[in-house]
Amino acid sequence: MDIHAWIAVATLVTAMVLFISKLIPLEATALSIPVVLAVTGTVNPSEAALRGFGNSAVISLGAIFVLSAGLKESGVATLMGRMLERFGGKKEWRLILLIMVTTCVLSAIMSNAATVAVFLPAVLVLSRRANISPSRLMMPLGYAAILGGTLTLISTTSNLILGSELERLSGGGRSLGMFEFAVLGIPISVVGIAYMVLIGTRLIGENGLDNTPKAGSFQERLKKRYNPEKKLFKLTIPSGSELADTTIEKASIGKRFQIEVVQILRKKGFRKQFIDIQPDLKINAGDVLFVDGRNKDAQKLAKVHSIPIETATEVELESLRGRGINMAEVLISPHSAFLDRTLIDIRFRSVFGLSVLAILRSGKIIEKDVGATPLKLGDALLVYGPVRYIRKLEESDDLVFLDRQQSEEDVRHAPIALLLLAVALLPPILGLFPLAVSALASALLMVATGCVSLRGAQKAIDFRILFLIIGTIPLGDALFQTGVAGKMAANLFPAEMSLGPLYVLGVLFVVSALFSTTSNNAAAAVILAPVAYAAAESSGIDVSKTFLAVAYGASCAFVLPFAHQCNLMTMGPGGYKTKDFIKVGVGLSLVMATTAVVLLAM
Structure with missing residues (x-):
């Protein structure tokens, strides 16, 4: 290997150490990678080190963040949550099955973490009604969202990256289709859900956690x-x-x-x-x-x-x-034009389209003659009305936001949001437009039609993940161009040993799972994509199978709580400790690995 190959290896090792140790912010580490590769000439030409900024996977993922927010704010996910409450019943096995199937399906078209965030309150309600400890339901919820990542191209960041990288490395000759993941993803999800219903929940036990609503809402x-x-x-x-x-x-x-x-x-x-x-x-x-x-x-x-x-x-x-009616608490600002004037004087209802339910003044609540009460400095108003009008209050110089309901869902937009989801998915399926184009158009329409607010769209975009992908894409290029990826594949899969597909696919799955668990699934996808491509060339295995092995491995993040956001989100409400994830997650990981590798090798 030449000096550039060694620089690529050193960059990879250093990046992995920093990703795992988190000594500096993850995005800072990632964005340092293209700088190092360009300055040292490891990536040639140097402009190629910035290829991540224009990568179609980055554009697609940014748009999908907005689409997920649109599905949430338009109430699509909430309607599914209500369905859970309506049909859940009180039998534990039935509840777990219903929660996992519904979550898995929604997670196929929506961010894993966003899916858990939407269903978490509904599952807590179910646990109270059925008098079941939350610990029995929270882990199945998180694991189902992760399993949903095996179903479609857009269900996880790693799937999108692998689809984009396969198309690039093959010169446009090969790609991963929108539902190509589902062919094996469905059996993987079915087996995973069956494991949790029949075995996994028996290993969780009950922690005696109180399932009454927590203060702070x-x-x-x-x-x-x-x-x-x-x-x-x-x-x-x-x-x-x-x-x-x-x-x-x-x-x-x-x-x-x-x-x-x-x-x-x-x-x-x-x-x-x-x-x-x-x-x-x-x-x-x-x-x-x-x-x-x-x-x-x-x-x-x-x-x-x-x-x-x-x-x-x-x-x-x-x-x-659910129809966009919400509450907020606002404060009269020091230089407000409303001071010493009544709500009737300023025509508050006509101007803002909101009702004032009460005034809080010096610890006293005024609920009578609210409209005729002159407003004073420091008064807090409890307002009630459509979300779109509450948002407009933020533009007023006369009021300061103190608190608001976090939910801004309006189920009247649900049909439009579902239609726009189809706008994002159908063109790439039919071969009309790339996913990046259709998803970006759909995301813009989500904002234009009011399915998601501009503020909601901005909050939904996880720039940390985008920067991670942007920074690591040139590292994948460097590993491929310098021959390091080929060397890694040759060492993992020696040609003289005549290794079968079970070994090759199994190793790719395990290595991907280890990368994903210890660092991040996006980093695992970028780094292992050239290795998977080289492995397919040397072993004669269909390249789509080697890429799917990496994709499924990147979604196998059940063993440790920090391995996936969904695990961390359910850890608190479920009252789990690390040993609980190890106890249940090891079995689920083995089941998933066996199912995925055997089916891929067939």
Whole structure:
């Protein structure tokens, strides 16, 4: 090997040590790699060291981060979570099976970590209802999301990188299709789920962890600060009522009864539709008005207008939240134009489209005559209304955000989000456009159609992962160009030993799993792609099989909690220790490895 080959090896070893030890930030290590390779002339020409910035896998992955956020904010994932709650039942094996299958399917089209984040609250609800310890359900949830990474090209970062690298190394002659992973990924997932249902959960045990809701949610913080007397009621407007055929402004319900109308449910044809409140909105007979106020004020309104009244159910509250209705707490800023003026004076409802439920002033809650109370410096307002209007409050110089509900989902956008997912996936399947083009177009449309906010899209893009890929791609090039990848393949798979496909694919799987567990699955994919290509050339095995062995190995991250984000996310809620992951994960890893390697070798 020449000097450049040794530089490539030294860069690889140093990068791996830094990735594992985390002495410096992972992205800083990754972005240092192209600099070293360019300065030393290891990659030629030097501009090739920057190839990662224009790599199609990087563009595709950035777009997929936004698509995942769109599926989350549009409520697609939440609807699946509600399905879990509806059909879960109370039998433990049935719950685990349902959780794992649903999570695995969603993880095939959405970020693994985002899938766990969406389902985690729903699974905690299920554990409470079924009186099952969270430790019995959390690990299956995390493992199912990881297994979903074996199903499609877009399900994990490593799959995308391997697909891109195979196309580049083969000169465009070979590629990995969108669902080529699923041919073996489905049996791998089925066997993995069966292992967890029949064996894995028996090894977990129960840790006695309390499965009651934990404090610290927005609702908990809200209750501590405001301890509101108000509740959400629903009033059905009968035919002939004097409120029928009047506008919200003329009805003056807020001024007369100290009650805020927050939404109207109206029947349109064969379906019912929620309507946002506007001052000029006309109230129709048959409308269901959702109003927020104290019980005595709501009863007074019902009595005066002879209207049936009911307390809104938890399902109806959840339905309102799922349609983009949300809460936030904002503070009057020191230089606000609202100081010493009332909400009626500034026409808060008309200008911002939001209701103010209460004012917190010097530790005291003002819930009566909120609209007629002059605002003072330091007042905190509890506002309620559509998410899109709450976002606009951030642009106001008169208000400062204190707290808000983290969920910004609006299930009305779910059909559009699913359509845009098809826009991303179908063109590459049909051979019309590359995934990078269709995914980028779909991501832009997600923002343009309101399926995801611009702020949500920006937060969704994990630049740490993108920088890792950008930095390590030229390292893969260097290993290939200097012949190091060929040497590694020759040492791992000596030609004179006439090794069969079981050995070659097995070694690639194990090495990929070790790389992924100790560093990162993206780094494993970039570094092992040229080795997998060289191994296919020397052994005569179909190159797609060697790349799939690396891909499945990169997803085999069950043994240690830090091996995958999904493990870390479920570790706390499940009350697990490292030994729990080792106890369950070793068996699952062996099952996955055996299934993947045997099927690939056939």
